[in-house]
Amino acid sequence: MNGSILSELLLSSELKLALAPVATYRILVDEQTAGTWWKVLAHAGFYLLLFGALVAITATGHITLGLTFHITLSWSFLIAWQALAGGVIILPAPNRRVSLPRAFELLFLAYVPWSLYALTMTALAVLAEPNLPILIVALTGVAPLAWTSVLVAGFCRTVLGKTAAAARRLTLVHQLVIWGGTLAYIWFAVGGWTPILQTVGL
Amino acid sequence: MSLAHELSAVLVLAGLLIGSWNESIPVPAARRSAAGEWILAGDFHVHAFPGDGALPPWALRHEAARAGLDVFTISNHNRVSTGRIARWMSRLSDGPIVIVGQEVTARGFHVIAAGIEERVSWETSPAAVVRAVHEQGGIAIAAHPVRRFWPAWNDEALGILDGYERAHPVIDIEKARADLASFDGRIRALRPDIAAIGSSDFHWTGSIGWCRTYVLARERTAAGVVEAVRAGRTVAADRRGHLYGDPALVNAVEAAGGFIPPPAERLRWLSVGFVWFGLLGLVVLA
Numbered sequence: 001m002n003g004s005i006l007s008e009l010l011l012s013s014e015l016k017l018a019l020a021p022v023a024t025y026r027i028l029v030d031e032q033t034a035g036t037w038w039k040v041l042a043h044a045g046f047y048l049l050l051f052g053a054l055v056a057i058t059a060t061g062h063i064t065l066g067l068t069f070h071i072t073l074s075w076s077f078l079i080a081w082q083a084l085a086g087g088v089i090i091l092p093a094p095n096r097r098v099s100l101p102r103a104f105e106l107l108f109l110a111y112v113p114w115s116l117y118a119l120t121m122t123a124l125a126v127l128a129e130p131n132l133p134i135l136i137v138a139l140t141g142v143a144p145l146a147w148t149s150v151l152v153a154g155f156c157r158t159v160l161g162k163t164a165a166a167a168r169r170l171t172l173v174h175q176l177v178i179w180g181g182t183l184a185y186i187w188f189a190v191g192g193w194t195p196i197l198q199t200v201g202l
Numbered sequence: 203m204s205l206a207h208e209l210s211a212v213l214v215l216a217g218l219l220i221g222s223w224n225e226s227i228p229v230p231a232a233r234r235s236a237a238g239e240w241i242l243a244g245d246f247h248v249h250a251f252p253g254d255g256a257l258p259p260w261a262l263r264h265e266a267a268r269a270g271l272d273v274f275t276i277s278n279h280n281r282v283s284t285g286r287i288a289r290w291m292s293r294l295s296d297g298p299i300v301i302v303g304q305e306v307t308a309r310g311f312h313v314i315a316a317g318i319e320e321r322v323s324w325e326t327s328p329a330a331v332v333r334a335v336h337e338q339g340g341i342a343i344a345a346h347p348v349r350r351f352w353p354a355w356n357d358e359a360l361g362i363l364d365g366y367e368r369a370h371p372v373i374d375i376e377k378a379r380a381d382l383a384s385f386d387g388r389i390r391a392l393r394p395d396i397a398a399i400g401s402s403d404f405h406w407t408g409s410i411g412w413c414r415t416y417v418l419a420r421e422r423t424a425a426g427v428v429e430a431v432r433a434g435r436t437v438a439a440d441r442r443g444h445l446y447g448d449p450a451l452v453n454a455v456e457a458a459g460g461f462i463p464p465p466a467e468r469l470r471w472l473s474v475g476f477v478w479f480g481l482l483g484l485v486v487l488a
Contacts, residue, residue: 010206015486046484053214053477058407059256060265062470063477064222070261074251115485122478125407134405189254191280191307191324 014112018147021110021154028106029159035102043108044079048072050115054122061126082111085177089152089170095161106159110151113144149175210483217476224469228270231462235454239418239435242272243462244427245411246343247305247314247367247401250288253278256406259288259300266298269411269464273427275316277303282321301424305345306331311354312345314367314401317428328359336362341431343399344389346370348381360389365397365431368438368446369413386446397431398447400438411464413440416455 017024052072056063059071086107090096096103121137149171156167187193233241249255250262257265259276266274276285285302292300303316308324313331315322317340322331332342341364344355368386372378389396400413418435419426430436437447437454443461445452455461 010488012484012486012488049214050481050485053218053481055256055406057474057478059404059409060268061409061474062221062225062467063218063473064225065218066222066264067261068218070258071256074258074261112485119478119482119485126474186254189252189279191278 014109014115017109017151017154018112018116021151022158025106025154025158028109029097033102035099035105037101040101040104040108043105044083047082047108047111047115048076048079050118051075051078054118058122058125081181082108082178085174085181088177089156089174090160093156093160093162097159097161103159107152107155110148110155113147113151117141117144145175204488206483206487210480210487213476213480213483215480217473217478217480220469220476221473224467224473225268226465226467227264227267228462228465230272231270231459233458235418235458237418237454239420239430240272240422240426241455241458242299242417242419242422242427243270243411244273244275244415244417245269245271245402245404245413246275246301246303246316246365246399246415246431247277247345247370247403248274248410249278249305249403249405250276250284253281253284254405255284259284260291262410263288263292263297263300265410269409270462271298271411271414272422273299273301273417273424274410275301275303275314277305277314277316279305279307280321280324282318286319299422299424299427301427303340306335308354311351314343314345314399315340316343316431317341317424328354329356329362332359332362332364339428341365341397341428343367343397343401343431344385345401346372346403347385348372348378349384352385355385357392360392363389363393363396365399365434365436367401368398369400369440369444370403371408371412371441373413373440395434395448397434397436398438399431399436400440400446409464413438415439416445418451418454 013028049072052068053063055071056067086104090103152174153167153171156162156170157164162170235241251258276288278284282302282304289300289302301316302318303314304318304322306313306315306322306324311328315335318335318338320338322334335342344363344366346367366389368382373382400415402408402410402412404410416437416439417427417430419430435451437445437451439445439461445455445461
């Protein structure tokens with residue numbers, strides 16, 4: 001059995017997408033799978049569970065059903081925000097090649113770099129350095145950010161039927177919505193910009 | 203669903219069940235000093251959701267109980283709303299005492315304000331912040347007073363502070379440990395009776411109660427805890443169990459059993475490992 005067949009059998013769609021975005025999105029579009037809102041909810045639910053479980057481990061060093069449930073519930077607005085950002089680029093796309101729920105489903109797959117990043121940071125926080133410096137977390141976050149942008153651009157080209165230039169523009173809009181919301185929450189959470197500026201030494 | 207996904211999902215579920223079954227919540231120690239004061243384990247510097255903390259107040263209180271704390275302060279940056287929600291919710295069930303607080307976060311200094319009701323403005327001097335906290339009946343604690351915060355702490359501000367963080371997770375870093383010891387020397391020369399505080403500064407990593415404060419309180423209430431800190435009846439502890447503060451108070455805490463670490467959970471690594479590998483499998487395997 002050669003390597004490509006093995007990887008075809010073993011790797012998830014998310015991981016294949018992360019490694020070859022446009023080619024994998026083409027295959028997923030050509031599958032003509034009917035998307036349903038239940039599947040979208042299942043994807044969203046999985047990402048929330050992933051977030052809740054990893055935060056429970058990072059923050060407390062242990063994990064229980066109750067803790068995971070409460071964290072997942074508290075932070076569920078994140079998925080709503082992701083869906084909103086997805087809606088901003090998916091809804092106005094007339095040349096979309098899949099159904100609306102399938103488009104959301106395929107866009108959610110593009111967040112795999114963040115899943116891998118969260119898994120890595122959790123392992124580091126637990127094993128290597130229990131009190132992981134926030135600056136390291138923030139700086140290494142550039143990698144999943146850039147990687148996700150490549151995947152979203154692939155989504156816009158392949159699933160939404162955009163040109164390369166239009167895909168880049170839409171990716172920028174998508175990331176601006178995501179990061180605009182994130183920065184607004186950080187501003188609220190840390191009580192203004194003073195703590196952030198201090199953290200980066202300004 | 204493929205076999206790999208099914209196995210990964212089973213691993214996650216097994217990890218969650220083992221973790222839930224294995225969880226251990228210690229019974230509050232109800233220790234008293236020879237003078238009859240309650241010796242309460244507290245953490246005065248904790249961040250919560252919504253805010254820059256990971257855990258919502260109700261989960262945080264559960265974790266505080268698990269860490270063996272009797273009292274904790276929610277001190278989000280320049281906000282008191284989360285602490286007020288937490289205090290309201292704490293009235294619905296038994297558990298650690300919740301004190302409303304704020305980490306007054308300014309350029310050049312941070313102050314933990316505990317036992318307040320309204321937000322304290324940070325756009326002023328440290329001495330003015332401490333006075334504003336006192337006007338609300340609260341206590342003011344110099345947060346993580348490492349070298350870069352020293353210039354703000356003049357003698358006027360130090361003269362009216364109620365406490366300072368002698369133990370903070372940065373104590374594990376050699377340079378910061380020396381800074382905390384240096385600040386300790388400076389402030390104790392000026393105010394020998396000031397409260398030594400141990401705090402976790404818990405956000406997303408570490409654990410609540412990582413460093414803690416033993417408070418010798420006459421009443422087992424939020425007001426009793428605030429009064430004890432104001433009177434300087436505290437001992438700070440780092441996570442290794444080293445105690446800091448007035449030697450007489452350190453002796454009193456040691457005589458009552460000293461530092462009590464959070465209970466060890468034997469299957470913790472198994473449950474965490476199962477969940478982590480299960481989630482990895484769900485993300486990367488077909």
